[in-house]
Amino acid sequence: MSTRTLDRPVKQSTPRQRKRRIFWTGAAFASPWIIGFLAFTVYPFFGSLYYSFTSYDLFSAPKWIGLANYRAILSDPSFYKALSNTFYMAFIAMPIGLVASLLVALLLNLKVRGITFYRTLYYVPAVIPIVASAILWTWLLNPDYGLVNIVLRSVGLNDPAWLLDPNYTKPSLIMMGLWGSGAGALIFLAALQGIPQQYYEAASIDGAAWYRRIWHITLPGLSPILLFQFLMGLIGAMQIFTESFILGGGANSGTMGGPDQSLFFYAIYLYQNAFIYLKMGYASALAWILFVIVVLLTLVVLKTSARWVYYGGD
């Protein structure tokens, strides 16, 4: 390699030589990521595009079939079922979770004694592995013996069958998400603490009520991190898998996707085709459709964000 490590300062190297040496040193330090990027991002990216035009079961060579996978997907009712369930998570469940995190962050931003203690505790549900929390919530939401329904019955409310009733499975997932909202809250909290205190003081002197302070100072101050959380939440929701896999009883049973396919998400659909039916070409086409949807959603969010995201002028 041309990156000779030098123990003495070089005296006679020309600026061009110096520049070249710096370039290769930089590239050498970055090389782990560059190699990984080529092998695990660039190659798979185009690899999956190629496979999406083939019929491939891992054992015999991929066979070129043109757009047949895409045509089959567009006429498969499962595709639309998976898409609508996933959009529910992305556009209903995720924003609810985001608002909850924001509210929890406002609560954890109160200036009271012992607040760091509360902050520590609120985060705990977020460190529990999804598999364990899914099992715990299956029990808490048990229609007859679960704590949630026992409480609901005792105050005279109706007690849905939650994870067994297709109309309540997704709200159950929302509830589980709310339980883990401490993680998102902590990110909002850091942003809240970055908002200059003088703004609030000035507003109080002008007699602005608390809700006006939230609307005119807190929300604009939070908007960059809100955009980030919204985007990450959107991308995450489009790929939701584990909760549904556990609650749907795993890969082997006919119950995958939950009661009446109400938890049949896009990632479950993809997993099923790739790893149960070994339809790698079909699943690659699914992955590419997902990618295009995510890119489009990201662009729409970023385009409209210019209207509501406020970048402070410091």
Added chain:
Amino acid sequence: MSRTSPKTTTVAAAAVPARSVRSRRKLLTRTIAPHTALILVGCLFLFPIVWLFLTAVKTPEEIFAVPPSLLPEHWRWSNYADAVSAIPFGRYMGNTLLLCAINIAGQLLSAPLVAYSISKIPWSGRGLVFSLIVGTMILPGQVQLIPVYIIFSKLGWVGTFLPLTIGSFFGAPFYIFLLRQFMLGLPTELIEAAKIDGASELRIYARIMLPLLQPPLMTIALFTFVASYTDFMGPLIYLNDASKWTITVGLQGFLQDHGAQWEQLMAASALVTLPMIVLYFFGQKYFMKSGSALTGLK
């Protein structure tokens, strides 16, 4: 919505009240109300966890009692022993910890190198590398999933730990990003001085930079531990031989085989959860930092 509310009334209300009323109201709004809210919401967050650990030591009769009792009559610790012997719990835990250790080593070796390159070496490609790193943070992982699986399957690595560990040695974008933010905040004088003394970049990196990076590297080690420990889809796809399973896949298998034995399921889930909670309480200041690290993203 609230736009029409007259400002004047709030001003008037705040200006008038007498002294004692004001201090009493202050106590209420500044102390009692916030703590009440914080405690109530805190109970909602914590009670399910308490319930998990309590259910884990109850008898089946107590579990199915309506209304349930909060505490078990006899603390049945044997549920734990039953759960641990019903599945090869120790083996699953050993596999998981091995994966965690390898992944931590991989990230700690690679991520700071790359971060150093894009924050402290003034080479011409660093802007491009940085934008690509941020770009890949947004890319949905499932697009790469199948071709990567095909690569590993052709290499004969499916069923081994390699697909679940090799990626760590190339540096995760998010960790590189975190380290870059941290390094940009470090003064360059030391580095400049070392350069004048003729130290190579590798030496500067190892002797000057790495010791300064201890706090963010701790954060990365913890995050990597949590990510490997809780990962489900990766082990599910790559580890088809039950003797190689991790704790999360093992727990899911346990659920499938013993779906009705809630006391054992709760005990197993509690055992899987406990290391995370312990780790969290020991490393909480590093977890808490994740939020402030992200606010650098503007």
